[in-house]
Amino acid sequence: MSAPLPLSLRQLQYVVAVADARHFRRAAEQCAVAQPALSTQIAALEEALGVRIFERGRGGVTLTPAGEALVARSREILRASEALVQEARRHQDPLAGTLRLGIIPTLAPYLLPELATRIRQDLPALVPRWVEERTRGIVAALQEGRMDASILALEADLEDLDWLELGRDPFHLAAPRGHALAEGRGPVGLGALEGERMLLLEDGHCLRDQALSACSGARVEELGYRATSLPTLVQMVASGAGLTLLPRSALATEAARAPVQVRPLEEPAPFRTLVLAWRRGSFLSEAAPRLAGVLRRGVEAVLRETP
Amino acid sequence: MSAPLPLSLRQLQYVVAVADARHFRRAAEQCAVAQPALSTQIAALEEALGVRIFERGRGGVTLTPAGEALVARSREILRASEALVQEARRHQDPLAGTLRLGIIPTLAPYLLPELATRIRQDLPALVPRWVEERTRGIVAALQEGRMDASILALEADLEDLDWLELGRDPFHLAAPRGHALAEGRGPVGLGALEGERMLLLEDGHCLRDQALSACSGARVEELGYRATSLPTLVQMVASGAGLTLLPRSALATEAARAPVQVRPLEEPAPFRTLVLAWRRGSFLSEAAPRLAGVLRRGVEAVLRETP
DNA sequence: CTTGTTGATAGCTTTTCATTATCAAAAACA
DNA sequence: TGTTTTTGATAATGAAAAGCTATCAACAAG
Numbered sequence: 044m045s046a047p048l049p050l051s052l053r054q055l056q057y058v059v060a061v062a063d064a065r066h067f068r069r070a071a072e073q074c075a076v077a078q079p080a081l082s083t084q085i086a087a088l089e090e091a092l093g094v095r096i097f098e099r100g101r102g103g104v105t106l107t108p109a110g111e112a113l114v115a116r117s118r119e120i121l122r123a124s125e126a127l128v129q130e131a132r133r134h135q136d137p138l139a140g141t142l143r144l145g146i147i148p149t150l151a152p153y154l155l156p157e158l159a160t161r162i163r164q165d166l167p168a169l170v171p172r173w174v175e176e177r178t179r180g181i182v183a184a185l186q187e188g189r190m191d192a193s194i195l196a197l198e199a200d201l202e203d204l205d206w207l208e209l210g211r212d213p214f215h216l217a218a219p220r221g222h223a224l225a226e227g228r229g230p231v232g233l234g235a236l237e238g239e240r241m242l243l244l245e246d247g248h249c250l251r252d253q254a255l256s257a258c259s260g261a262r263v264e265e266l267g268y269r270a271t272s273l274p275t276l277v278q279m280v281a282s283g284a285g286l287t288l289l290p291r292s293a294l295a296t297e298a299a300r301a302p303v304q305v306r307p308l309e310e311p312a313p314f315r316t317l318v319l320a321w322r323r324g325s326f327l328s329e330a331a332p333r334l335a336g337v338l339r340r341g342v343e344a345v346l347r348e349t350p
Numbered sequence: 351m352s353a354p355l356p357l358s359l360r361q362l363q364y365v366v367a368v369a370d371a372r373h374f375r376r377a378a379e380q381c382a383v384a385q386p387a388l389s390t391q392i393a394a395l396e397e398a399l400g401v402r403i404f405e406r407g408r409g410g411v412t413l414t415p416a417g418e419a420l421v422a423r424s425r426e427i428l429r430a431s432e433a434l435v436q437e438a439r440r441h442q443d444p445l446a447g448t449l450r451l452g453i454i455p456t457l458a459p460y461l462l463p464e465l466a467t468r469i470r471q472d473l474p475a476l477v478p479r480w481v482e483e484r485t486r487g488i489v490a491a492l493q494e495g496r497m498d499a500s501i502l503a504l505e506a507d508l509e510d511l512d513w514l515e516l517g518r519d520p521f522h523l524a525a526p527r528g529h530a531l532a533e534g535r536g537p538v539g540l541g542a543l544e545g546e547r548m549l550l551l552e553d554g555h556c557l558r559d560q561a562l563s564a565c566s567g568a569r570v571e572e573l574g575y576r577a578t579s580l581p582t583l584v585q586m587v588a589s590g591a592g593l594t595l596l597p598r599s600a601l602a603t604e605a606a607r608a609p610v611q612v613r614p615l616e617e618p619a620p621f622r623t624l625v626l627a628w629r630r631g632s633f634l635s636e637a638a639p640r641l642a643g644v645l646r647r648g649v650e651a652v653l654r655e656t657p
Numbered sequence: 658c659t660t661g662t663t664g665a666t667a668g669c670t671t672t673t674c675a676t677t678a679t680c681a682a683a684a685a686c687a
Numbered sequence: 688t689g690t691t692t693t694t695g696a697t698a699a700t701g702a703a704a705a706g707c708t709a710t711c712a713a714c715a716a717g
């Protein structure tokens with residue numbers, strides 16, 4: 044590493060002040076210190092650099108060529124230092140500046156458009172950097188500090204992350220048009236799924252596990268094929284390959300673009316809990332409720348869109 | 351003026367060290383301080399900026415987004431600071447870097463080519479900024495610190511400048527071809543000028559006063575016309591308007607390009623003393639003899655060129 | 658359940674930086 | 688010319704900052 048620098052920012056301030064005032068006393072006044080303090084500091088700097096910066100004598104204080112160059116660089120350094128302080132001020136509110144946000148793939152396409160808009164409106168100083176990843180990867184990224192906060196579904200092992208609830212996302216039954224269970228619009232009991240063939244996502248998606256446990260009461264058959272995404276899954280259902288459980292958040296988008304019939308499940312309907320999670324004790328902790336509030340309104344809006 | 355900055359270069363060094371090592375203890379080792387010193391300084395900086403820079407916890411030390419930005423700026427500032435120190439080192443020798451040099455107009459055209467070459471060869475680190483001005487202006491510029499050193503002729507009022515001799519520049523008689531005094535090549539006595547019409551430079555050139563005092567013994571007549579430069583003066587002589595005294599330094603150049611006859615003056619021949627002058631006590635003081643040595647060799651070379 | 662590692666904290670010492678008082682040199686004034 | 692004023696440098700001293708050693712609490716690894 045670099046050796047300790049033989050100069051201080053204060054010394055540079057003093058040098059610039061003298062260069063501007065061409066007068067030690069007035070410069071000291073500008074710096075709000077006594078004149079000897081300034082004289083001593085400048086002498087110390089000249090000693091440390093081995094260079095005369097000022098020429099003291101008749102005709103007042105003048106700069107040596109070396110001093111001329113050093114003053115120019117000093118101004119540059121001081122400007123950069125003030126910029127650093129400004130930057131820090133901008134970051135004082137954790138909800139200003141860049142924030143690395145994660146979201147799971149079964150939520151991203153349905154929530155992101157709405158959430159991005161909400162953030163732009165309600166937290167204009169925030170610059171979100173969205174990363175789409177599955178729960179496992181998100182938890183690791185949060186733990187390791189590669190990510191600041193994330194939107195995911197509970198019943199995952201969040202180790203020691205903190206979280207706040209954003210909303211409850213109930214499951215609906217999706218069936219191909221013409222299927223027996225596609226008749227009627229009222230709630231369907233889970234018992235009706237008995238013996239039906241169910242389509243699920245591939246391993247690694249928390250939604251897969253949640254859907255499985257929702258069906259756990261009914262003896263259903265899982266198809267060999269496992270979809271890589273919700274849109275694919277819905278396409279499969281539409282083509283008559285089987286049934287599936289869809290979270291309400293996906294309904295407005297998915298039911299609109301594929302010929303599937305959707306029906307709610309009978310109360311108490313199974314649901315997944317959407318949360319905002321962050322590393323416990325992270326810089327976000329205090330501001331997390333504010334962020335969660337904004338996101339919650341977005342999530343609620345999406346859940347209300349259900350046809 | 352700017353308020354005192356709430357941060358120190360050392361703090362920035364510590365921050366960068368921790369960011370690099372992602373480890374307080376190792377960073378402290380790199381900085382050659384005990385770990386608590388580093389912890390305290392970083393805590394103080396975080397307090398001063400009102401921003402968490404590092405996230406301490408499982409998985410080691412990580413940067414907050416604010417920290418990421420601050421570290422980048424810190425690196426920038428530290429780099430600039432080291433550059434400043436480097437710059438100072440380059441200026442430690444006053445004969446390295448820029449030097450503002452003055453020279454009087456009656457020397458400039460004859461000495462500068464030679465001197466510039468000598469400096470380039472013998473003081474390669476020196477970057478001379480030549481300014482041509484008359485003695486009066488040069489003395490003022492030196493006093494006021496607008497110039498660092500100058501080449502001029504003595505018998506000027508140098509007030510409290512210091513100086514070193516560079517050489518003696520004896521006067522020669524210049525006459526038009528065919529003029530009575532142009533016969534023969536041997537030394538001419540000043541008495542021979544009795545009653546001759548002399549051409550001189552305009553007011554303000556020290557050479558004018560020096561030539562006048564050289565002729566003071568002989569009753570000569572000065573022409574109404576006063577030349578603005580030595581080349582002009584020589585042209586006037588060549589055209590038969592009169593005689594003049596030329597310093598030897600100008601002979602090689604002037605006698606070669608105008609049809610004038612040049613003869614030395616009888617011993618003890620009048621001369622002007624060429625010196626290097628600088629502000630007493632200026633940063634140049636210690637290095638002036640070295641500079642003068644280089645210049646003296648150049649001046650001697652020019653004076654030897656005489657045909 | 659110990660053991661080793663992390664960064665934070667406490668108590669004390671050293672260093673740094675500032676203060677006031679004063680000086681010598683140089684301008685400015687009379 | 689001699690005084691007065693103004694300049695930056697210096698000395699003595701006190702307060703603040705930053706360092707050190709020792710120790711702590713939290714956590715991970717045996």
